[in-house]
Amino acid sequence: MPARLRLLRLAVLLLVVALAVLLAVVGSGLSGTWDAVDGRDAPRTVSAADLNLALNDMDAQTANILLSSGTGGRGRAEVPYAKAQNLFGEARRTASRELRILAVAAEGDDKSEQTVASLTEYFARYEELVGRALEEDARPDGKRAAVADYRTATDLVSGQLLPRARALVDATDRAFQGTYENARMLLWVQLAALLALSVALLGALAVLQVYLTRTFHRVLSPGAAGATLSALIALVAGLVLVTTSAEQLRVARHDAFDSVVALSRARALAYDINADESRYLLDHDRRDRYEGSFFEKSRQLYDAGGSGLPAYRSRLEQTWRDYRDGRGMHFTGEFRHELDNITFPGERAAAERTVDAYVIYQRDDGTIRSLVAQGREAEAVDFCISWDEGKSNAHFGTWMDALGATIQVNSEAFDGAVRQGRGRLVVLLPVAAGALFLAGALTVLGIRPRLVEFR
Numbered sequence: 001m002p003a004r005l006r007l008l009r010l011a012v013l014l015l016v017v018a019l020a021v022l023l024a025v026v027g028s029g030l031s032g033t034w035d036a037v038d039g040r041d042a043p044r045t046v047s048a049a050d051l052n053l054a055l056n057d058m059d060a061q062t063a064n065i066l067l068s069s070g071t072g073g074r075g076r077a078e079v080p081y082a083k084a085q086n087l088f089g090e091a092r093r094t095a096s097r098e099l100r101i102l103a104v105a106a107e108g109d110d111k112s113e114q115t116v117a118s119l120t121e122y123f124a125r126y127e128e129l130v131g132r133a134l135e136e137d138a139r140p141d142g143k144r145a146a147v148a149d150y151r152t153a154t155d156l157v158s159g160q161l162l163p164r165a166r167a168l169v170d171a172t173d174r175a176f177q178g179t180y181e182n183a184r185m186l187l188w189v190q191l192a193a194l195l196a197l198s199v200a201l202l203g204a205l206a207v208l209q210v211y212l213t214r215t216f217h218r219v220l221s222p223g224a225a226g227a228t229l230s231a232l233i234a235l236v237a238g239l240v241l242v243t244t245s246a247e248q249l250r251v252a253r254h255d256a257f258d259s260v261v262a263l264s265r266a267r268a269l270a271y272d273i274n275a276d277e278s279r280y281l282l283d284h285d286r287r288d289r290y291e292g293s294f295f296e297k298s299r300q301l302y303d304a305g306g307s308g309l310p311a312y313r314s315r316l317e318q319t320w321r322d323y324r325d326g327r328g329m330h331f332t333g334e335f336r337h338e339l340d341n342i343t344f345p346g347e348r349a350a351a352e353r354t355v356d357a358y359v360i361y362q363r364d365d366g367t368i369r370s371l372v373a374q375g376r377e378a379e380a381v382d383f384c385i386s387w388d389e390g391k392s393n394a395h396f397g398t399w400m401d402a403l404g405a406t407i408q409v410n411s412e413a414f415d416g417a418v419r420q421g422r423g424r425l426v427v428l429l430p431v432a433a434g435a436l437f438l439a440g441a442l443t444v445l446g447i448r449p450r451l452v453e454f455r
Contacts, residue, residue, distance in 0.1 A: 008208045009443060012227070015201040016440040020433060022197060023238055026190050027429040030245050030421070033183040037249070038418045041176035042257060044105050047098045048168040049264035051119075053271055054095035055126075055165060059157050060275030061088035062130050062150060063282050064385050065137075072140035080385040080393075092127070099123060102168065115168055122160045129153035147283055154279060162272070166265075173261050180253040184246055191242045198235040201439075205231060208443070223446015227439040234435035241428040248421035255343040256414035262341075263407045266301055266334040270403065273297045274396055277365060281372070281381050294365070302358065304331040309369070313362050320359055324352075338406065344413045350406040357399035364392040 064084035070076040099120055106112035133149035136142035205228045212221040273294055280290040295309050304319040306312035319330045329336060335355050342348045364383070371380035387393045 004211065008204065008211065011204045012201065012208065012443045013440055015197060015204055016231075016436050016443075019194070019197045019201060019234065019238075020436050022190065022193055023234075023429060023432050023436070026187075026194075026238070026242060027425060029183070029186060029190075030241075030425050033179065033249070034418060034422050034425070036179050037176070037252060040105070041172065041179050042260075042414065044102070045169060045172040045176055045257075045261060046264065047101045047105070048165060048172050049261070049268060051095055051098040051102065052162065052165040052169060052268040053264070054091045054098065055123075055157055055161050056268055056271035056275055057091035058088055058095060058126075058130070059154050060271055060278055061085075061091060062133065062153070063275060063278035065134065066143075066146055066150060067278060067282055067381050067385055069137050071143060073138060074140075077382070077385070080387065083387055083393075084385070095123065112168070112171065115164055115171075119161060119164050119168070122156060122164070126153055126156050126161060129156065151283060151286070154275075169261070169265065176253070176257070180249060183249060187242050187246045187249075191239070194235070194238050194242065198231065198238070201231050202228065202235070205439075205443070212446075221446050223442045227442040227446060230435045230439035230442060234432045234439065237428045237432035237435060241424055241432065244424050245421055248417045248424070251343075252414050252417035252421070255341070256410045256417060259338055259341050259343075259347075259410040260407055260414060262334050262337045263403060263410070266338075267400065267403050267407070269297055269300055269334070270396075270400065273301075277368065277384060277392075281368070281377075281384055291369070298362070299333065301333050302331055302335045302355065303333045310366070313366055316359060316362055320355060344409055347406065347409045350402065350409050354399065354402040354406050357395065357402045360395050361392070361399050364395050368392065 061084045065081060065088065068077040068081040068084060099116065102112075103116045103120070106116045129149055130153050133146045133153060136149060137146035139145075205224060209221055209224040209228065212224060276290045276294040276297065280287050280294065283290070291309065295312060298309075298312065302316060304312070304315035306315045316331075323329050323331075329339060335351070335358070338351050339348075339355075342351065368380045368384050371377075371383065382391075384392045387397070
C-alpha cells in the first residue's frame with residue numbers, strides 16, 4: 001500500500017513537472033514571438049514602406065521646385081517653392097533614416113543586405129542627379145538642362161529605387177507572415193499537449209482520490225481535492241493563455257497590420273501619383289507617358305473601370321456614390337482591400353473620408369488637364385502646386401491626412417493587440433505556474449499523513 005501511494009505521488013509530480021516545463025516553453029515562445037512581431041517584423045515593414053513613400057515624395061517635390069522656381073530665380077512662386085523645398089528636405093531625411101534602420105535590420109540576411117546596399121548606392125546617385133538639376137535650374141538659361149537631369153533622376157527612381165523598395169516591403173511583410181504562421185501552428189501543438197497532460201494529471205489525481213477514499217475509508221481527501229482544484233486552475237489559465245494569445249496574434253497580424261501594409265502601400269502610391277501629375281506639367285515631351293502612369297496607378301488604388309482618365313473619373317464618382325448610398329462596392333484596389341477589412345471603432349469612417357478626399361483630388365486632376373488642353377499652362381501649374389484652400393496640393397494634403405488617420409486607427413489596434421498579448425502572458429503564466437506548484441505541494445502534503453501510518 002505505501003508503494004502504491006508513492007507511485008501515485010510520483011506520477012502526479014512528474015505530470016506537474018511536465019506541465020510546468022510545457023508552460024515555461026509556451027511562455028518563452030510567446031515572449032519571443034511578441035518581441036519578433038513588435039520589435040522586428042512590423043517595424044521593418046513600416047520602415048520599408050516609409051522609404052518607398054519618401055522616395056516618391058522627394059521626386060514629387062523636385063518636380064514642384066522646378067515648376068515653381070521661375071527662370072533663373074526670376075518669376076519664382078515663393079510660397080510653393082519654399083513649401084516644396086521644405087518637404088523635399090523632410091523626405092530626404094526620412095529616406096536616409098529608413099535606409100540606416102533597414103541596413104541594421106538586414107544584418108545577417110544576405111539577400112536583404114544586398115537589397116539595402118543597392119538602394120543606398122542608387123539613392124546616392126539620385127541625390128547627385130537632383131542636385132545637378134537644381135544647380136542647372138538656378139542659371140538663367142538652365143531650365144532645359146535641369147529638366148533633362150530630372151528626367152534621368154526620375155527614371156532612376158522608377159527603374160531602380162522604387163522596385164527595390166517595394167520588394168523590400170513585400171519581403172519584410174512575408175517574413176512577418178512567416179513568424180505569425182509558425183507561432184500560431186506551434187501554439188495549437190502546445191494547446192494539444194497542454195490538454196493531454198492536464199487530462200493525465202487530473203486523471204492521476206482522481207485515481208489518487210478514489211484510492212485514498214476506498215483504502216482509508218474517507219469521504220474526501222482534502223489534499224487530493226485541493227490538488228485537483230489547483231490543477232484545474234492551472235489548466236484554465238494555460239488554456240486561456242494559449243487561445244487568447246493566438247487570437248491576439250491574429251488581430252495584430254490580419255485585422256490590424258494587413259490594413260497597415262495595404263494603406264502604407266496606398267500612401268506611397270498616392271505620392272507617386274502626385275509626382276506623376278507634377279512630372280506631366282514639367283516635362284512636355286513625356287506628357288503621354290506620365291498621364292498613362294497616373295491612370296494606371298490610380299486604378300491600383302481604386303479601380304472602377306474606364307478606358308482613360310475622363311471615363312475613369314466618371315466611373316469613380318458613380319461607384320463611390322453607389323457605395324455611399326448602400327448599393328454595394330463595385331470597385332477593386334487597395335481602398336477596397338481596406339473597406340473589406342474594417343474591424344475597429346472609427347475605422348470605417350476614417351476609410352470613407354480617405355476615399356471622399358481621393359475623389360476630390362481626382363476632380364482636381366481633371367481641372368489641371370483641362371487647363372493644359374486649353375493652353376492655360378500657367379494656371380494649370382498654379383492650381384497643381386499651390387497649397388491655397390481649394391487647390392490641388394491643399395486637397396492632396398487633406399487626402400493624406402485622412403489616409404494617415406486610417407493607418408493610425410490600425411496601428412493603434414496593432415499596438416493594443418501586442419499589449420494585451422504581453423499582458424495576458426505576464427498575468428496568466430504566473431497563475432498557471434503557481435497553481436501547478438500548489439497542486440504538487442498539496443499532493444505531497446495530502447499523502448504524507450497516510451504514509452506516516454505505516455512507519
